[in-house]
Amino acid sequence: MKQQIAQQPPYIRRASLPASPHRTGHHPGLHGEDQPYTTDDDAAYEPPRMKGSALFYAHGGVRQDAHGNPYLMIGNRPFYLHEGLPELPPQRASRRLTERSTEILPAQEEKQGFRPHWLVFVGVAMMIMVMGWVVLNTVANWWQVTQDDWHYGRPRTFQINAVVGHNDSPTHPSHFIALNLNGRIEVIEIPGGDATHERVYIGPTLMGDGQDLQPVTLSFKDVNGDGKPEMLIHIGDQTIVFLNDQGGFRPARTNEHMHL
Numbered sequence: 081m082k083q084q085i086a087q088q089p090p091y092i093r094r095a096s097l098p099a100s101p102h103r104t105g106h107h108p109g110l111h112g113e114d115q116p117y118t119t120d121d122d123a124a125y126e127p128p129r130m131k132g133s134a135l136f137y138a139h140g141g142v143r144q145d146a147h148g149n150p151y152l153m154i155g156n157r158p159f160y161l162h163e164g165l166p167e168l169p170p171q172r173a174s175r176r177l178t179e180r181s182t183e184i185l186p187a188q189e190e191k192q193g194f195r196p197h198w199l200v201f202v203g204v205a206m207m208i209m210v211m212g213w214v215v216l217n218t219v220a221n222w223w224q225v226t227q228d229d230w231h232y233g234r235p236r237t238f239q240i241n242a243v244v245g246h247n248d249s250p251t252h253p254s255h256f257i258a259l260n261l262n263g264r265i266e267v268i269e270i271p272g273g274d275a276t277h278e279r280v281y282i283g284p285t286l287m288g289d290g291q292d293l294q295p296v297t298l299s300f301k302d303v304n305g306d307g308k309p310e311m312l313i314h315i316g317d318q319t320i321v322f323l324n325d326q327g328g329f330r331p332a333r334t335n336e337h338m339h340l
Contacts, residue, residue, distance in 0.1 A: 143158075145158075225290075228295050235259055235260055235261050236260035236296060237257065238257070238296055240255075240256050241254065245308055245309075245324065245327075246272065246327055246328070247271045247272040247274070247277070248271055248272040252273050253272070255269075256269055256298055258296045258313065259296070260286070260292060260294055263291045263292045264282075264285050265296055265315065266280060267298065267311070267322075279328060281322060283313055284320065286315070294315060294316060298313060299312045299314065300312065304323065304336065305339075306324075308324040310324050310329070310332075311324070312340075319340060323336070
C-alpha cells in the first residue's frame with residue numbers, strides 16, 4: 081500500500097489534505113495554516129495548461145489571419161480589430177466594435193491627412209497670376225516714368241530744330257520747344273533763331289492721373305501737298321496736326337484732307 085501511494089502523482093496526494101476550516105472562497109494567505117507548501121516531488125510537477133476562455137483572454141484574445149490582420153473570434157464569427165483599439169475581453173470587444181462600426185478612428189484620420197479640393201489649387205494659381213500681373217505692371221510703369229524723367233525731365237520738355245520757311249534757313253533753322261506744363265500742351269517757336277519773333281502755340285489739355293508726365297514730341301512733314309512742312313505734335317499714340325499757313329501754324333480743320 082505504501083508503495084502504491086508513493087507512485088501516485090503529487091497532485092493526488094495534495095487532494096488528500098484536510099480541507100480548510102474557513103469559509104469557501106477566501107483568498108489564500110489570509111490564514112497561515114492555509115498557505116500552500118511544496119515538496120521535493122512538487123518541484124518537478126508542472127500543472128496542466130488552462131483551457132477555455134481564461135487562457136484565451138490571458139493571451140489577449142487576438143488572432144491573426146494569413147495576411148497578419150488581427151481579429152477576435154466571438155462565437156463563430158471573426159471580428160477584425162482596427163489599429164489603435166485596445167485589447168478587450170470578447171464581450172466588451174464585441175460591444176466596442178458595434179458602437180464604433182460607423183466611426184472613423186483617429187489613427188485612420190492621421191494617416192489620410194488633409195486633402196484639399198482641386199479648386200483650391202486653381203484659386204491659388206489664379207491669385208498668384210493676378211498678383212504677378214499687378215506687380216509687373218507697377219514695375220513697368222515705374223521704369224517708363226524713370227526713363228521719361230531721364231530724357232524729358234519735369235515738366236516734360238522736347239526741343240528740335242527745323243527749316244519751315246519762317247525767316248529761317250539751313251544755316252539758321254527755327255527752334256521749337258514743346259512743353260507739357262501740368263497737362264497743358266504748349267509749343268514755342270523761335271523763327272530763324274530770333275527770339276524777338278517768338279510765337280507760342282496752345283495745344284490740347286490732357287486730363288487724368290499721370291497725364292502731366294506724358295512726353296510731347298514734334299516732327300515736321302508736308303501732309304497736304306502744298307510744299308510746306310506742317311508741325312505734327314505727338315502725345316503718346318495721338319498725333320495733332322498744325323498746318324503751315326501764312327508764316328505760322330494753325331490747327332487743322334476737320335474738312336481738310338491730309339496724308340499722315
